[in-house]
Amino acid sequence: MTAFQELSQFLRDTQALSRVSMRTGWDQETVMPRGASDDRAEEMAALESILHARRTDPRLPDWLDRAQAQTPAQARILELTARSYARTTRIPARLATELARLTSLSQGVWARARADEDAGAFLPTLSQVVALKREEAQALSDGDPYDALLEDYEPGTTQVEIAQIFDRMRPRLTALLDRVRGAAAQPKALNHNFPADQQMHIARLCATAFGYDWTRGRLDLAVHPFSSGGGNDARITTRVAENDPFNCIYSTIHEVGHACYEQSIDQAYNFTPLGEGVSMGVHESQSRIYENQLGRSAPFTAWLFGQMKKSFGDFGIAKPQDFYATVNRVAPGFIRTESDELQYNLHIMLRFDLERDLIAGRLDVADLEEAWNARFNDDFGLQVDKPSNGFLQDVHWPVGLFGYFPTYALGNVYAGCLNQQLRHAVPQIDTHLERGDASPATAWLREHVQHHGALRNPRDTIAHACGCAPDEAPLLAQLEDKFTAIYQL
Structure with missing residues (x-):
C-alpha cells in the first residue's frame, strides 16, 4: 500500500473506535441504569486511553511525511490529520484519560444535583472538571488558554x-x-x-x-x-x-x-x-x-x-x-x-x-x-x-x-x-x-x-x-x- 493508503486505514479504525465512544456516551444519557455510572467512567477512560494512543501514534508523522495527496479531499485529510496530531501530542495521556473518566462521572453527579436542586452537591466535581480543563488549555495554548479550547469547536476563531x-x-x-x-x-x-x-x-x-x-x-x-x-x-x-x-x-x-x-x-x-x-x-x-x-x-x-x-x-x-x-x-x-x-x-x-x-x-x-x-x-x-x-x-x-x-x-x-x-x-x-x-x-x-x-x-x-x-x-x-x-x- 502507499503511505496514504496505510494512513487511511489507520484513520478508519480510529474513527470507528471514536464512534463507539460516542455511542457509549449516548447510552449513558438515555438508557444506562443509574447504578452503572462508576463502571461507565472506567469504560470511557479506557476507550479514551486507546484513542489518545492512536491519535499520538509515532507512525503518524512518517505517514504524513510520505503521503502524496492526489485530490483536494486527500489534501484536506492530511491537513486535518496533521492538525489533530499536533494538538493531541500536547496533551499527556494521563490527562486525556482522567478527563474522560471524570467527565463521565460528572454527568451523573450533575443530573442528580439538578434533580435534587442541590448546587452544593455538584460544586466539588465541577471544580475538578474546571481544574483539568485549565490544565488541558495550558497544555494546548501558545497564547490565550480559552482560545485553545475554542479551537476544538470552531477552528480558526478566537x-x-x-x-x-x-x-x-x-x-x-x-x-x-x-x-x-x-x-x-x-x-x-x-x-x-x-x-x-x-x-x-x-x-x-x-x-x-x-x-x-x-x-x-x-x-x-x-x-x-x-x-x-x-x-x-x-x-x-x-x-x-x-x-x-x-x-x-x-x-x-x-x-x-x-x-x-x-x-x-x-x-x-x-x-x-x-x-x-x-x-x-x-x-x-x-x-x-x-x-x-x-x-x-x-x-x-x-x-x-x-x-x-x-x-x-x-x-x-x-x-x-x-x-x-x-x-x-x-x-x-x-x-x-x-x-x-x-x-x-x-x-x-x-x-x-x-x-x-x-x-x-x-x-x-x-x-x-x-x-x-x-x-x-x-x-x-x-x-x-x-x-x-x-x-x-x-x-x-x-x-x-x-x-x-x-x-x-x-x-x-x-x-x-x-x-x-x-x-x-x-x-x-x-x-x-x-x-x-x-x-x-x-x-x-x-x-x-x-x-x-x-x-x-x-x-x-x-x-x-x-x-x-x-x-x-x-x-x-x-x-x-x-x-x-x-x-x-
Missing part, C-alpha cells in the same frame, strides 16, 4: 473575534427586546395539557418532514436533548413537559438538523476526518435554521397547527396566524433551550463571559452560582429561583465542553446568512412548508453545506454556500422584520 460579534449584536437585540416587551399586542401563551405520547407522535412527524432518515437513526428521551453519532448511525433525543409541547417539538427539530448534517455527508468521506461536521458553529447553523427560520416560520407553523388540532383538539388557539405568534412568543424565562429567537443569543453571551472567566481563573467555581444569578438578573430582569433554572440547567460544563457555548450564537449568525441565500435560490420554499414539506429547503442545505462534511474550514463552508463571508447583519435584519410584524411595532 474569543476576541467572537466578543466583537457579540458587541455588535447586543445593542440591536436589546433594543428590539425592549420594544417587544412594551408592545400592546402580546401573543397568547399556551394553557393546556399535552399528553407525552401525542407530543412524541408530532415530534416524529416533524422529524420526518425535515428529512430525518429513520433507517439510520432513532429518537429517545434525555434530560438534556442532544444528537450523537455520525455516518449511518446518527441518533437524536428530546424531552417532554406536558404543559409545553414546543419544548419537545422544537428540541426534536433542532436535533434533526444536527443529525441530517451527519447523515448527508458524502459517503466517500465516511470513517475519514472529512466524514463529520466541520465545526460546531456550522453544525449549529443547520440545527438552528431547521428549528427557527424554517420550523418557526408562518408557513410551517400553519401546518403544525393542523397537526396539533388533530392530536389535542381545541387547545385554546383559534387560528394559524395566532398559533404562529404563540410559537414565536417572547416571554421571560430561565431556560436557554426553551428561549425564543430574540433572547437566545443573550443566554449564550452570558455563558461565554462566565466560562472565559472560569478558564482564566478570574472566577472561582465556588462563586459561579452567585455570578450567574447576578448576571442573569442584569440581562433578563429575573431572579433565578433554583439551580436547575440557573447554572445547573446545561450539561456542557459538567462534561467539560468549555469553548462550546459561543458556537451556538455563531450558528445563529451562519443560519441567518444561509437563510438569506436559500430564500433567494429556492423561492418556492414556503409553498412546500405549508404542506409540512421541508424538502426543497433541506435539499439545498444538503447540496451546499451538509454533503461536504469537513472538506472546507468553517467560514469557508458558509462562504461557499452563500457566496460571501458570513456576518451577523442578515440574522439581525431577519429578527427585526419578524418580531416587528408579530408585535405590530
Whole structure:
C-alpha cells in the first residue's frame, strides 16, 4: 500500500473506535441504569486511553511525511490529520484519560444535583472538571488558554473575534427586546395539557418532514436533548413537559438538523476526518435554521397547527396566524433551550463571559452560582429561583465542553446568512412548508453545506454556500422584520 493508503486505514479504525465512544456516551444519557455510572467512567477512560494512543501514534508523522495527496479531499485529510496530531501530542495521556473518566462521572453527579436542586452537591466535581480543563488549555495554548479550547469547536476563531460579534449584536437585540416587551399586542401563551405520547407522535412527524432518515437513526428521551453519532448511525433525543409541547417539538427539530448534517455527508468521506461536521458553529447553523427560520416560520407553523388540532383538539388557539405568534412568543424565562429567537443569543453571551472567566481563573467555581444569578438578573430582569433554572440547567460544563457555548450564537449568525441565500435560490420554499414539506429547503442545505462534511474550514463552508463571508447583519435584519410584524411595532 502507499503511505496514504496505510494512513487511511489507520484513520478508519480510529474513527470507528471514536464512534463507539460516542455511542457509549449516548447510552449513558438515555438508557444506562443509574447504578452503572462508576463502571461507565472506567469504560470511557479506557476507550479514551486507546484513542489518545492512536491519535499520538509515532507512525503518524512518517505517514504524513510520505503521503502524496492526489485530490483536494486527500489534501484536506492530511491537513486535518496533521492538525489533530499536533494538538493531541500536547496533551499527556494521563490527562486525556482522567478527563474522560471524570467527565463521565460528572454527568451523573450533575443530573442528580439538578434533580435534587442541590448546587452544593455538584460544586466539588465541577471544580475538578474546571481544574483539568485549565490544565488541558495550558497544555494546548501558545497564547490565550480559552482560545485553545475554542479551537476544538470552531477552528480558526478566537474569543476576541467572537466578543466583537457579540458587541455588535447586543445593542440591536436589546433594543428590539425592549420594544417587544412594551408592545400592546402580546401573543397568547399556551394553557393546556399535552399528553407525552401525542407530543412524541408530532415530534416524529416533524422529524420526518425535515428529512430525518429513520433507517439510520432513532429518537429517545434525555434530560438534556442532544444528537450523537455520525455516518449511518446518527441518533437524536428530546424531552417532554406536558404543559409545553414546543419544548419537545422544537428540541426534536433542532436535533434533526444536527443529525441530517451527519447523515448527508458524502459517503466517500465516511470513517475519514472529512466524514463529520466541520465545526460546531456550522453544525449549529443547520440545527438552528431547521428549528427557527424554517420550523418557526408562518408557513410551517400553519401546518403544525393542523397537526396539533388533530392530536389535542381545541387547545385554546383559534387560528394559524395566532398559533404562529404563540410559537414565536417572547416571554421571560430561565431556560436557554426553551428561549425564543430574540433572547437566545443573550443566554449564550452570558455563558461565554462566565466560562472565559472560569478558564482564566478570574472566577472561582465556588462563586459561579452567585455570578450567574447576578448576571442573569442584569440581562433578563429575573431572579433565578433554583439551580436547575440557573447554572445547573446545561450539561456542557459538567462534561467539560468549555469553548462550546459561543458556537451556538455563531450558528445563529451562519443560519441567518444561509437563510438569506436559500430564500433567494429556492423561492418556492414556503409553498412546500405549508404542506409540512421541508424538502426543497433541506435539499439545498444538503447540496451546499451538509454533503461536504469537513472538506472546507468553517467560514469557508458558509462562504461557499452563500457566496460571501458570513456576518451577523442578515440574522439581525431577519429578527427585526419578524418580531416587528408579530408585535405590530
